[in-house]
Structures are given as structure tokens and as C-alpha cells.
Amino acid sequence: MMNLNPDTLKLPQRELAGQADKPILRLEAIRKVYGKHVVLDDLNLTLRSGEVVAIIGPSGSGKSTLLRCINMLGPATSGRVVVGDLAIDESIPPTAQQLTSLRRSVGMVFQSFNLFPHMSVLRNVSLPQERVLGRSRKDADKRSRELLARVGLAEKADQYPARCSGGQQQRIAIARALALDPQIMLFDEPTSALDPELGLEVLLVMQELARSGMTMLVVTHEMNFAETVSDRVIIMADGKIIEEGPSKEVMRDPQTDRAKRFLKAVKDR
Amino acid sequence: MNDLLSFWLDSLPALLDGLTVSLEVTGVALAIGFPLGLLLALGVQSKARSLNLISLCVVEIGRGAPALVVLQFAYFGLPQAGLTLSSFAAAVFALAWNTGAYTSEIIRAGLESVPIGEIEASSAMGMMRVDTLRFVIIPQGLRVAAPALLGFATQMLQASSLCFAIALPELTSNAYVIGTNTFRYMEILSLAGILYAAICVPATIAVGVLEQRLGKHTR
Ligand SMILES: Nc1ncnc2c1ncn2[C@@H]1O[C@H](COP(=O)(O)OP(=O)(O)O)[C@@H](O)[C@H]1O
Ligand SMILES: [Mg+2]
Numbered sequence: 001m002m003n004l005n006p007d008t009l010k011l012p013q014r015e016l017a018g019q020a021d022k023p024i025l026r027l028e029a030i031r032k033v034y035g036k037h038v039v040l041d042d043l044n045l046t047l048r049s050g051e052v053v054a055i056i057g058p059s060g061s062g063k064s065t066l067l068r069c070i071n072m073l074g075p076a077t078s079g080r081v082v083v084g085d086l087a088i089d090e091s092i093p094p095t096a097q098q099l100t101s102l103r104r105s106v107g108m109v110f111q112s113f114n115l116f117p118h119m120s121v122l123r124n125v126s127l128p129q130e131r132v133l134g135r136s137r138k139d140a141d142k143r144s145r146e147l148l149a150r151v152g153l154a155e156k157a158d159q160y161p162a163r164c165s166g167g168q169q170q171r172i173a174i175a176r177a178l179a180l181d182p183q184i185m186l187f188d189e190p191t192s193a194l195d196p197e198l199g200l201e202v203l204l205v206m207q208e209l210a211r212s213g214m215t216m217l218v219v220t221h222e223m224n225f226a227e228t229v230s231d232r233v234i235i236m237a238d239g240k241i242i243e244e245g246p247s248k249e250v251m252r253d254p255q256t257d258r259a260k261r262f263l264k265a266v267k268d269r
Numbered sequence: 270m271n272d273l274l275s276f277w278l279d280s281l282p283a284l285l286d287g288l289t290v291s292l293e294v295t296g297v298a299l300a301i302g303f304p305l306g307l308l309l310a311l312g313v314q315s316k317a318r319s320l321n322l323i324s325l326c327v328v329e330i331g332r333g334a335p336a337l338v339v340l341q342f343a344y345f346g347l348p349q350a351g352l353t354l355s356s357f358a359a360a361v362f363a364l365a366w367n368t369g370a371y372t373s374e375i376i377r378a379g380l381e382s383v384p385i386g387e388i389e390a391s392s393a394m395g396m397m398r399v400d401t402l403r404f405v406i407i408p409q410g411l412r413v414a415a416p417a418l419l420g421f422a423t424q425m426l427q428a429s430s431l432c433f434a435i436a437l438p439e440l441t442s443n444a445y446v447i448g449t450n451t452f453r454y455m456e457i458l459s460l461a462g463i464l465y466a467a468i469c470v471p472a473t474i475a476v477g478v479l480e481q482r483l484g485k486h487t488r
Contacts, residue, residue, distance in 0.1 A: 103393060110389070115387075
């Protein structure tokens with residue numbers, strides 16, 4: 001596990017005024033079953049606009065499955081996902097329009113970056129804008145360069161992803177998702193494939209994003225990130241939320257035995 | 270020795286004419302067969318039942334039936350059904366079908382080599398399936414398939430020699446005719462072999478170079 005220097009992560013209080021209480025994402029009774037195996041067990045969750053929520057928990061507890069239900073990469077067996085004005089019943093196939101609208105609102109960053117290796121970094125960030133939002137090449141490139149600069153990679157625009165380090169690739173993937181102007185960003189263990197120093201660059205970008213007011217749901221193994229950057233921490237086990245609350249409280253003083261055991265195991269590692 | 274060289278020299282124009290026809294028929298068959306192979310690969314992967322079934326049939330017949338049989342079917346058989354093809358058209362029909370059927374497997378393997386994560390990232394961003402195919406899957410899949418496709422192209426040039434069976438005046442037919450007239454089969458077929466090799470050997474080397482080049486941007 002990486003040790004983030006607490007000073008680098010010390011944040012000014014984020015501005016959440018005005019919209020702080022407006023729910024932007026609501027998961028209602030999300031249930032996912034593979035055969036007899038219940039992977040998500042009637043899970044409920046609400047995110048307010050601008051909130052940063054970390055999900056931690058042992059591997060196999062259903063964290064990735066949950067994120068994939070939210071953007072319907074892997075729809076749940078039953079339950080509802082509400083994003084802004086859009087309500088989707090997971091048990092029936094969505095209309096093309098619902099799916100497009102959902103995926104425009106929700107960006108996702110994967111553990112394995114998933115950049116397109118045959119395109120330059122700039123094309124990686126611009127192409128989805130052109131195809132999904134209908135931006136012109138010129139406008140898309142302009143936005144891409146702004147975002148690449150924001151993640152500290154302006155000079156990599158014309159390189160191919162293979163010429164970039166893992167940390168750089170993940171920052172490019174973040175820029176690519178942000179370029180579509182999502183309302184919510186999902187992160188599925190964005191630093192797990194990275195060496196600690198490279199993971200740190202990515203965490204700093206995520207921290208900056210959090211500070212800018214982006215609504216974020218972050219599955220992570222980075223306990224420092226969970227404790228110091230996120231507003232709220234959710235601990236999952238066996239497809240359920242076993243503990244949930246303000247980050248410091250949950251991380252320092254978990255209530256359930258299962259959560260205590262998990263946190264102890266992680267901290268001892 | 271001098272005798273052989275002058276025989277070869279005398280025969281060369283006819284053989285070069287034949288080689289031109291061989292290259293033409295192969296070229297046209299590939300120009301139709303490769304796109305057909307891509308369509309069949311997409312058809313075989315498709316979830317639409319009927320499309321899937323038709324593609325499978327076209328592929329399995331194309332792979333199952335010997336090229337010579339399809340060739341003769343097109344040239345001698347189809348007229349019975351009221352469709353008379355020139356020997357060139359019949360050759361293109363048979364070789365293109367054969368190419369489409371075999372390359373669909375090569376192309377499908379190429380398409381399937383594109384990591385699922387990239388496809389998921391693409392759909393998570395809201396890209397339409399056709400866009401994902403067009404910009405992510407097909408370019409990378411074809412790049413992976415390219416060396417095998419070019420290798421197949423050289424095999425197809427060789428397979429075009431089967432067209433002597435339907436009297437297409439390609440390289441092998443012309444060599445055979447000269448052989449019949451002069452009884453110097455060994456000499457003339459050797460020259461034909463050298464001409465095939467003159468195309469195929471450099472092509473094979475080019476495939477190797479291409480393979481290295483294409484590896485450059487990927488992991
Ligand atoms: N396609 C699948 N088929 C069957 N079981 C699956 C599939 N995907 C995930 N699972 C199971 O779902 C559970 C949760 O997986 P996952 O969401 O990946 O956990 P986490 O991300 O918390 O490590 C695991 O027990 C896993 O084996
Ligand atoms: Mg996971």
C-alpha cells in the first residue's frame with residue numbers, strides 16, 4: 001500500500017455551497033446475481049453533487065460489479081439507478097437513448113487504463129468527443145489539449161500511449177473521460193496497476209479533480225486517499241455495505257467487527 | 270545451356286502474359302475476398318441470428334469445398350442454371366469466395382485480439398457499437414491480421430494456377446500449352462516456377478518487415 005505524504009493531501013475545505021444536498025446519483029435496491037451467487041445484495045447508495053465517496057473492501061466483495069451496474073456495463077439483475085433526471089430500471093434493457101444519456105453523465109476510469117494503443121494521445125482524448133458529443137475536430141483537440149495540460153501531460157499529446165508510463169496513461173484516461181463533461185466520475189482501482197510513485201501522480205490528479213467539485217465514486221485500496229481526500233467512506237463485504245460514514249470516523253473508528261478486521265488487515269500489510 | 274536460355278527467352282513473353290493474368294485474377298479476387306472476409310467475420314460474430322447463420326454457411330462451404338471444385342462449379346456448373354461466366358469471372362468468383370471464407374477466420378482472430386477493456390472503455394464513454402468497430406476494433410484487428418492476410422495473398426497467387434482447369438490463360442496454363450507444343454515440360458514449368466517465386470519470395474520477406482513495423486506502436 002502506498003503512503004501518501006499527508007501534507008500533499010491536506011486540502012482546503014471544498015466548496016459545496018448551494019448544491020451540497022442535491023442528490024446526483026441514487027442507487028435503489030441494486031441486486032446482482034450470477035446463478036445462485038448473490039454478488040450485490042439489495043444495495044442502496046446516494047451521492048450528493050460534488051461529493052467524493054471512496055469504496056473499500058476485500059477483493060470479491062462486489063465493488064467493481066457495483067460500478068459496472070451504475071453505467072450498465074454489466075446491468076444489475078434488479079434495482080434502479082437514478083442519475084439526475086434519468087431513472088433506469090436495471091432489470092429491463094435500456095433504450096438506446098437512456099443508455100447514451102446515462103453514459104454521457106457518468107465517466108469511468110479503469111484499473112487497466114484501456115487507452116487505444118493505435119492512436120496518439122491526442123486522438124485518444126479527441127475521438128470520443130467527436131463521436132459522442134459531435135464536437136468538431138478543432139474544438140475537440142482544443143479541449144483535449146486543455147485537459148492534457150490539466151493532468152500535466154501537455155507535451156505528450158502527439159506520442160503514442162505505449163511511450164507513456166502507466167501513471168501517465170492513467171492520467172490520459174482521466175483526461176479522456178473528463179473531456180466528455182461527465183457529471184459523475186467512477187474510478188475502479190485506478191492506481192492498483194501502478195508502482196507507488198506513479199500511483200501518486202494519479203492520486204494527485206484525482207485530488208485536484210475532487211477539489212474542483214467533481215462528484216466522484218472511487219473504488220480504491222489507497223487508505224490514505226479514502227481517509228484524507230474522500231468525504232465519505234463505504235466499506236463493502238459480500239455484496240453489502242457494512243459500514244458507511246464520514247471518512248475519518250469510518251477509517252479510525254469502525255463500528256462493525258467485519259470492518260474492524262478488514263481495516264486491521266489492510267493496515268498491517 | 271545456351272539452348273535452355275534461348276528457349277526460356279522465346280517463351281518468356283507468353284509466360285509474362287500469363288503471369289499478368291495470374292496477378293490480375295488474384296488481385297481482383299483479393300480485392301473482393303478481403304472485404305468479404307471482414308464482412309463474414311463480423312457476420313459470424315453478430316448476434317443477429319439470420320446474419321449469423323448465412324455467414325456461417327458461406328464460410329463453411331468456402332472452407333469445406335476444394336477451390337478446384339468451386340472453380341469448376343462456377344465455370345461448368347452455373348451455365349446449367351442459366352448463368353454463364355467468362356473463365357476470368359468464374360475464377361474471380363471461386364477465388365474470392367475461397368479468400369473470403371479463409372480470411373474471415375484470420376480477421377476474426379484479429380478482431381478478437383483487441384482487448385475487451387478497450388471495448389468496454391469505448392462503450393462506457395457512450396460510443397456507438399459501429400463507432401467502436403470502426404475506430405477501435407477493426408483498425409487494430411486488421412493490423413494484427415495483416416501479416417497473415419498478406420501471407421494468404423501469396424498462397425492465393427499460387428492457387429490461381431488451378432485456373433488452368435477452366436482454360437484461363439494464366440501463367441500455368443500458358444506454360445502447359447508451351448509444354449504440349451514443345452514437349453519441354455521440365456524446362457517450361459521450371460521457368461513458370463521461377464516466375465511464381467519471383468513474386469512470392471519478396472512478398473514473404475515484405476510480410477516479415479511489415480510484421481516488425483506494425484509491432485511498433487503496440488505494447
Ligand atoms: N462474470 C461473472 N460471472 C460470475 N461471477 C462473477 C462474474 N464477475 C464477478 N463475479 C463474482 O462477483 C463477485 C464480486 O466481484 P467484483 O465485483 O469483481 O469484486 P471486487 O471488485 O470487489 O473485487 C466475485 O465473487 C466474483 O467472483
Ligand atoms: Mg474489482
